[in-house]
Amino acid sequence: MMNFLQRFQMFMQGRYGMDTLNKFLVGAVFVIYIINFFVFNRVAHLIIVLINLLLIALMIFRMLSRNINRRSAENRQFVKVYNPVKNWVKYMIRRFKDRDQYRYRKCPSCKATLRVKNKPGTHTVRCPKCRYEFKTKIR
Ligand SMILES: [Zn+2]
Incomplete structure (x- = not known):
């Protein structure tokens, strides 16, 4: 069967x-x-x-x-x-x-999208992909 x-x-x-x-x-x-x-x-x-x-x-x-x-x-x-x-x-x-905790920024060098902690002010961010450093403002 x-x-x-x-x-x-x-x-x-x-x-x-x-x-x-x-x-x-x-x-x-x-x-x-x-x-x-x-x-x-x-x-x-x-x-x-x-x-x-x-x-x-x-x-x-x-x-x-x-x-x-x-x-x-x-x-x-x-x-x-x-x-x-x-x-x-x-x-x-x-x-x-995670819009409350993080902001998303594009690396000006390699165009990768980075997640930045949402703390107001100007931050220096280093891209983990290409090591490029840039400043970003979070309001
Ligand atoms: Zn990059």
Whole structure:
């Protein structure tokens, strides 16, 4: 007797499965679904439902696909764009979270972003990356 999980694993053998792009699609479908609660125009609502169904179909197609090379190439292309955006969002969240304790300054020499303790006054800062020293004002 095989249980459901074993049967599912057999079924998924040689198939592509989950990746970053598919996880993103799951998130996108969920967000679009929520947004659609606030769309009261019937035609627009229907179009959004159709878009979501297409996204779900695309996700299932990618998961069950046996063309693993093609799917992972798609995922690599996606990750190239997605990762910088994700990192930027993470950075902005962190910057917002510690806005009381730190100020962010750009090193004039190497353009690296530095975190400076939020103490009012003029400070001399040394960039840990390029060792360049510069003055910065915190109000
Ligand atoms: Zn620097």
